[in-house]
Amino acid sequence: MNRPTVATVGELRASGHALKSLRAEIRDNLLDALREGRDPWPGLHGFETTVIPQVERALIAGHDIVLLGERGQGKTRLLRTMSGLLDEWSPVIEGSELGEHPFEPITAASRRRAADEGDDLPIAWRHRSDRYFEKLATPDTSVADLIGDVDPMKVAEGRSLGDPETIHFGLIPRSHRGIVAINELPDLAERIQVAMLNVMEERDIQIRGYVLRLPLDVLVMASANPEDYTNRGRIITPLKDRFGAEIRTHYPTELDDEVAVIRQEAELAAEVPDYLVEILARFTRALRGSSAVDQRSGVSARFAIAGAETIAAAAIHRQARQGETEAVARPIDLETAVDVLGGKIEFESGEEGREDEILEHLLRTATAETVRAHFRGIDFGVLVDALESGIMVTTGEQVAARDFLAGLPSLGESELYDEICNRLGATNDGQRAGAIELALEGLYLARKVSKESGGGEAIYG
Numbered sequence: 001m002n003r004p005t006v007a008t009v010g011e012l013r014a015s016g017h018a019l020k021s022l023r024a025e026i027r028d029n030l031l032d033a034l035r036e037g038r039d040p041w042p043g044l045h046g047f048e049t050t051v052i053p054q055v056e057r058a059l060i061a062g063h064d065i066v067l068l069g070e071r072g073q074g075k076t077r078l079l080r081t082m083s084g085l086l087d088e089w090s091p092v093i094e095g096s097e098l099g100e101h102p103f104e105p106i107t108a109a110s111r112r113r114a115a116d117e118g119d120d121l122p123i124a125w126r127h128r129s130d131r132y133f134e135k136l137a138t139p140d141t142s143v144a145d146l147i148g149d150v151d152p153m154k155v156a157e158g159r160s161l162g163d164p165e166t167i168h169f170g171l172i173p174r175s176h177r178g179i180v181a182i183n184e185l186p187d188l189a190e191r192i193q194v195a196m197l198n199v200m201e202e203r204d205i206q207i208r209g210y211v212l213r214l215p216l217d218v219l220v221m222a223s224a225n226p227e228d229y230t231n232r233g234r235i236i237t238p239l240k241d242r243f244g245a246e247i248r249t250h251y252p253t254e255l256d257d258e259v260a261v262i263r264q265e266a267e268l269a270a271e272v273p274d275y276l277v278e279i280l281a282r283f284t285r286a287l288r289g290s291s292a293v294d295q296r297s298g299v300s301a302r303f304a305i306a307g308a309e310t311i312a313a314a315a316i317h318r319q320a321r322q323g324e325t326e327a328v329a330r331p332i333d334l335e336t337a338v339d340v341l342g343g344k345i346e347f348e349s350g351e352e353g354r355e356d357e358i359l360e361h362l363l364r365t366a367t368a369e370t371v372r373a374h375f376r377g378i379d380f381g382v383l384v385d386a387l388e389s390g391i392m393v394t395t396g397e398q399v400a401a402r403d404f405l406a407g408l409p410s411l412g413e414s415e416l417y418d419e420i421c422n423r424l425g426a427t428n429d430g431q432r433a434g435a436i437e438l439a440l441e442g443l444y445l446a447r448k449v450s451k452e453s454g455g456g457e458a459i460y461g
Contacts, residue, residue, distance in 0.1 A: 010119025027059060061245075065244070067248075069225070070251075072302045075249055086131050086179070090177065093122075098214075100177070133171055147170045148167050182222045187234075266309050266312075271430070279331075287362060293347055311334060315333060317397075335397075374424060390461070
């Protein structure tokens with residue numbers, strides 16, 4: 001919908017516009033989407049039967065919400081999706097500091113203007129994206145940042161310190177008629193949390209002795225790590241009590257959802273075949289289930305996303321150096337991802353010195369599971385026999401696809417190579433090389449052939 005053309009309060013009243021509270025607006029838009037079968041939560045995977053129904057019930061009830069979950073579970077994406085439940089365009093008093101509705105001015109300045117100008121009071125239209133406000137909580141966040149403070153410039157203009165119009169409003173009052181999201185809520189100092197109490201319950205603000213009875217209409221959302229929120233005492237109890245809903249998020253429970261998240265979020269500079277994304281997804285899930293990994297810190301979805309971007313970069317690197325026509329990631333590139341991603345994982349204290357061994361073992365496990373899923377029923381006997389006869393196959397990070405394919409043993413009239421490629425939909429040289437590499441790695445992991453690796457190369461025989 002285009003921006004409305006209504007320009008004054010009089011025209012707005014004549015148009016039949018009705019004032020709704022923020023919570024009623026969100027509730028009505030959510031219920032309309034559900035009745036019409038539209039998805040109000042685009043881009044979220046794996047929450048359909050768990051988190052999303054809880055969020056929807058909380059919004060229908062009009063509750064402020066805190067999302068509890070480990071890093072990389074999609075909390076911020078979920079928060080940002082909330083803005084889609086707002087009306088696309090909302091009228092505000094033109095020039096008002098808090099974006100007040102023309103029918104309901106709340107500051108002294110806006111009330112004065114409304115009384116003086118009547119139906120000629122000019123209005124502006126604010127898009128829903130401008131009604132979502134986000135703040136990353138840090139230890140240096142101040143009361144002035146969130147609530148407000150006395151503005152010395154306004155005092156210097158001649159106003160007295162007792163004048164409420166000397167106040168410079170912070171983020172939460174400026175979010176009036178909108179959504180304010182505070183990421184990592186436990187990182188707020190306790191005195192800042194205390195300052196939020198009145199805003200969330202009484203909907204007024206207190207600044208340096210001023211008590212302004214501003215009927216703020218704001219939905220407060222927050223995210224936090226469950227351990228910080230529930231165990232470490234970093235959230236004051238009265239603030240916990242003011243959130244109407246505490247909702248736990250989680251990592252994707254299904255492999256397909258994990259793959260969908262990687263595909264959606266990764267910015268890939270080269271082609272990364274589906275089976276490689278699947279390996280990364282299985283690898284990430286294996287890390288989440290490993291007793292060697294500190295599960296309190298979690299294994300973020302960003303781990304697999306960064307992995308996909310790294311192997312795509314490896315393919316581009318090889319294409320530039322070897323003059324390949326297509327930049328296609330191959331299984332050999334997975335080792336480059338492990339080399340740079342280890343620092344994103346926090347291991348248990350007793351595993352010091354074994355980090356690389358653990359990562360390599362779990363990557364092999366993920367690769368073997370993917371091989372079984374895609375190559376089940378294929379007879380690799382003719383390829384194993386060729387390698388047992390003494391032929392060696394070399395691949396590596398800097399081995400071009402055409403050179404790898406040229407070095408494969410002849411299998412006579414066997415169509416094994418075509419069958420492998422057909423299973424994975426491989427057509428060009430890069431795709432075919434990757435598919436056959438995966439088959440060779442699968443044979444090695446099944447202990448059908450040997451492998452020597454090092455220096456970015458692997459020799460199967």
